[in-house]
Amino acid sequence: MNKRKILYITLLAAGMLVAGSCSKSWLDVQPKGSIPEEDYYKNADEAMNGLVAVYDVVGWQSSGFVTKVGALNAASDDHYAGGGGPNDVSSLQVWSNYTLTPATGPQDVLWQKGFAGIARANTLLAKLPDVPMDENQKKRFAAEAKFLRAYFYFDLVRFFKAVPLMTDPISTLNEMYDVPQATPQEVYAQIEQDLKDAIAEPNLPDQVPAATEGGRATKGAAHALLGRVYLFEEKWADAVAELQEVNGAMPGQTSAKYGYKLLDNFGDLWSPAHKFNSESVFEINFNSSSAGNWDCVSCTEGNVLGVMVGPRGYRALTDQAPDYISGWSFLVITPDLFNAIHYDPRYRYTVANLDSLEDNGIVEYEKGFMNTGYFLEKFAGRTSTRSTGGGNWELNFGLDMYEIRLADTYLMEAEARVRSGESGLAGTRSYDLLNAVRARVGLAPVSATIDNIMQERRLELAGEGFRWFDLVRTGRASAVLGSRGFVAGKHEYLPIPLLELDNTQIEQTTEWGGTK
Numbered sequence: 029m030n031k032r033k034i035l036y037i038t039l040l041a042a043g044m045l046v047a048g049s050c051s052k053s054w055l056d057v058q059p060k061g062s063i064p065e066e067d068y069y070k071n072a073d074e075a076m077n078g079l080v081a082v083y084d085v086v087g088w089q090s091s092g093f094v095t096k097v098g099a100l101n102a103a104s105d106d107h108y109a110g111g112g113g114p115n116d117v118s119s120l121q122v123w124s125n126y127t128l129t130p131a132t133g134p135q136d137v138l139w140q141k142g143f144a145g146i147a148r149a150n151t152l153l154a155k156l157p158d159v160p161m162d163e164n165q166k167k168r169f170a171a172e173a174k175f176l177r178a179y180f181y182f183d184l185v186r187f188f189k190a191v192p193l194m195t196d197p198i199s200t201l202n203e204m205y206d207v208p209q210a211t212p213q214e215v216y217a218q219i220e221q222d223l224k225d226a227i228a229e230p231n232l233p234d235q236v237p238a239a240t241e242g243g244r245a246t247k248g249a250a251h252a253l254l255g256r257v258y259l260f261e262e263k264w265a266d267a268v269a270e271l272q273e274v275n276g277a278m279p280g281q282t283s284a285k286y287g288y289k290l291l292d293n294f295g296d297l298w299s300p301a302h303k304f305n306s307e308s309v310f311e312i313n314f315n316s317s318s319a320g321n322w323d324c325v326s327c328t329e330g331n332v333l334g335v336m337v338g339p340r341g342y343r344a345l346t347d348q349a350p351d352y353i354s355g356w357s358f359l360v361i362t363p364d365l366f367n368a369i370h371y372d373p374r375y376r377y378t379v380a381n382l383d384s385l386e387d388n389g390i391v392e393y394e395k396g397f398m399n400t401g402y403f404l405e406k407f408a409g410r411t412s413t414r415s416t417g418g419g420n421w422e423l424n425f426g427l428d429m430y431e432i433r434l435a436d437t438y439l440m441e442a443e444a445r446v447r448s449g450e451s452g453l454a455g456t457r458s459y460d461l462l463n464a465v466r467a468r469v470g471l472a473p474v475s476a477t478i479d480n481i482m483q484e485r486r487l488e489l490a491g492e493g494f495r496w497f498d499l500v501r502t503g504r505a506s507a508v509l510g511s512r513g514f515v516a517g518k519h520e521y522l523p524i525p526l527l528e529l530d531n532t533q534i535e536q537t538t539e540w541g542g543t544k
Contacts, residue, residue, distance in 0.1 A: 072161035078152040079169050082176045083243070085145035087312040087429070089332050090137045091325040094119050096183070097429060097493035098333060099134040101359045101404075104495040105508050106486070108398040110360040112340070116397060120358065123522075126513030130523040130540060138187055139525050145180035149173045150197045164231045171229035175245040175253070178222035179431075182257055185215040186497065189521045189537050190544035193218060208533045209544055216261055223254040235287050242304035242313060248274050248286035249310040252432045259440050260501055264448040271441035272457075274309065279438060279457070280464035282306070288434045290468050295377045297433070298406045300413055300426045309432035316426035317417030325423060333359075334409030334425025339382045341394030349391045352380065353409040353421075357396030359491070366402045369487050373469040378490050380405040404491045435465045435488050443481045452476030478502075 068074050089095050094117065102109040102124040109124035111117055119137070122128040128135075152173045156166055177195075184191045193210035195218065226232055227250045234247050255270030276283030280290065289306040296302045304311055320328020338355020361379055369375045383401025385391040407427050415424030430436075438461045445458040452458045458476040465488055466473065474480050485498055499505040506516035513519075523540040536542025 069155040069159050071159065072165060075152070075156060075159045075161060075166070075169060078148070078155065079172060082145060082148040082152060082173055085141060085148060086176070086179070086431070087314065088141050088144075089326055089328070092119065092137070093117050093325070093332055093336060094134045094137040095333065096138065096141070098336065098359060099123060099138065100493040100496045101491060103509075104499065105512070106362055106365040106490055106495050107359045107404070108362060108400070110358045110399070111356055111397050113397050116356075117358065124512070126509070126515070126519055128523070130526040130529075130536065133522060135187070135522040136525045136527070138183070138522065139528065142180045142184040142187075142191075146177055146184075146194060147197070149177040149180070150194060153177075154197050167229055168231040168233075171226040171232040171250075172245045174222040175226040175232075175250050178219045178226075178257075179253060181215055181219050181222075182253070182260075185212055185219070186260065187522045188524055189539070190524075190535075191215060192534065205532050209535065216257065219257055220254065223250050223257070226250045227254070234285055238304035243311055245310070246286070248283075248288065249432060252309045252437050255437065255440060255444075256432070259444055260497075262447075264444045267444035268441060268448060271437050271444065274437045275434070275441055275461065279460040280467065290434055290438075290464065292468070294374055294469050297430075298377060298427070300428070303428050307434040308430060309434060309437065310430070311433075312429040312431060314426055314428055316413065316415050316424045318424060319415075319417050319419035320423040321419045322423075328419070328423040330415065330424035331407065331427040331429065332423060332425075333404075333407040333429075334413065334427055335422040337404040337407050338409045339380065339391075339393040339403050340396045341392070342382075343392045344390075345392060346390050349385070350380070351411045353411060353414060354393075355409060357394075357399065357403070359404050360396070360398060360400045361402035361404060361491075363400055363402075365486075365490060366400070368483075369490060372487050373471065374487055374490075376405070378405055378487075379403070380408050406491050430492060435468075436485075436494070438462070438465050439481055439485050439488065442476050443478065446476055446478055446481065450476075452480075 069078060099120060101107040102120040109120040114121055118132065119134040122132050123134055153170060156170055159166065189212055190209040192207040193215055194207060227247055232245065232247050232250065236242065236244050236246055251270045252274045255267050255274065258267035258270060274283065274286065274288065276288065282289040287306060288309065291297060291305055291307045296305065297307065303313060314331035315329050318329035320330050335353065335355045336358040338353050340355060340357035342352050342354040366379060369378055380403040381401065382391060382393050382403055386393065409425045413425050413427060415421040442458040442461040446452045450456050450458050452475050456476065462476040462481055462484060463473040465484060482498065482502065486495060499508055500520050505514055505520065518539045521537060521539050524534060524536050528534055529536060535544045537544045
């Protein structure tokens with residue numbers, strides 16, 4: 029990796045740079061700042077701070093307004109990059125229209141994020157054995173660190189295919205520059221092992237109290253992530269076993285072991301009043317009280333998507349107008365998704381139809397780049413969800429993001445079962461899983477065919493960052509995204525960032541003209 033970048037990551041790995049973009053209520057750590065590694069990890073509190081530093085990377089948001097979910101949405105058929113013009117947050121634009129290159133795109137941010145999280149996890153795992161603290165608590169911390177390392181590596185192998193595999197801290201400059209790339213199979217094997225180790229640890233809890241530990245890893249989250257990993261590897265039977273463990277005996281009823289249950293009201297998923305609800309398996313918490321400001325965009329603990337996806341130049345004309353803030357009009361919804369979801373009960377919680385509101389004289393708004401009139405309702409900032417604690421309100425929206433939620437695991441298990449040969453007809457578990465998701469919003473049952481499951485995933489999870497990976501892993505991306513510039517055999521992966529190739533053993537992938 030580039031010397032400056034890998035040194036930066038190594039400094040982060042000390043786990044002391046805990047000021048970040050995604051602090052949770054239990055993750056508030058003081059003092060925030062930099063302390064030399066040799067003077068740290070002396071007690072349980074400092075070990076907790078090191079764990080906090082690993083979790084913090086999950087919700088990182090770059091100063092250039094590139095986030096994982098935002099980038100994945102821009103690349104999918106459900107959204108255009110939007111914004112103020114063709115060069116506005118160019119990293120999103122070039123992935124949206126498939127003109128990205130090793131030097132341009134979101135890959136720098138996504139690469140740095142993944143390896144920063146891994147470096148922090150590796151440091152914590154190396155330091156924990158010598159920390160004088162309760163042994164059961166120590167084992168829980170280690171299980172959480174392995175869960176998070178697996179999470180970061182899963183993103184990296186899906187984005188870049190051939191990445192360095194590091195399970196120990198990098199301690200010297202020579203080591204930094206000489207880390208080779210592993211095969212995808214080797215990376216997946218490490219991901220599986222980390223998650224199996226986390227699951228096997230008795231001190232990793234089945235559930236956590238939402239009020240005090242919401243956002244921490246649980247056994248249910250580890251099973252769910254491992255099930256997703258197996259789905260991507262096309263290990264259908266293994267995926268079924270892990271996901272059934274999460275979903276419980278009877279789809280639609282509360283999971284006895286983990287307490288998961290679909291919320292009765294789909295719309296409640298997008299309300300800050302329902303953080304860490306019964307449907308949440310692994311959630312990234314944001315808050316509106318961190319006082320984030322323009323001096324350090326990446327330091328805010330608010331969700332920047334709130335302002336990014338809001339309609340540009342928004343102005344209410346009547347009392348009927350929604351309380352949207354005036355945003356930047358990124359990630360506008362495509363006509364194709366609008367047509368697919370328009371008559372679905374989830375439509376009004378997914379799409380903000382500014383075109384209709386303006387036609388009826390209720391609002392006015394400025395037409396941004398690639399405007400369609402349709403905006404992402406799930407994360408659109410409102411006056412009721414913006415800053416309550418000072419700072420720049422644009423950076424302080426308390427809208428959480430779901431990395432894994434129960435409707436997703438239901439649909440993944442249904443898919444894995446059908447791909448294993450289950451008919452998907454009435455009386456099968458795949459049928460029950462799919463239709464539990466549909467019943468929640470009042471839709472009639474349908475057979476659990478792959479097409480029906482994929483359509484349900486599109487409508488249920490719209491705007492949450494899943495669609496692009498679903499298209500790629502099922503081989504549908506070139507047919508769906510070809511008109512956007514997607515080239516089969518190339519755009520299934522992001523290019524390894526150009527600067528990471530200098531003075532290192534890292535080589536570009538074959539998809540982008542390299543050898544890996």
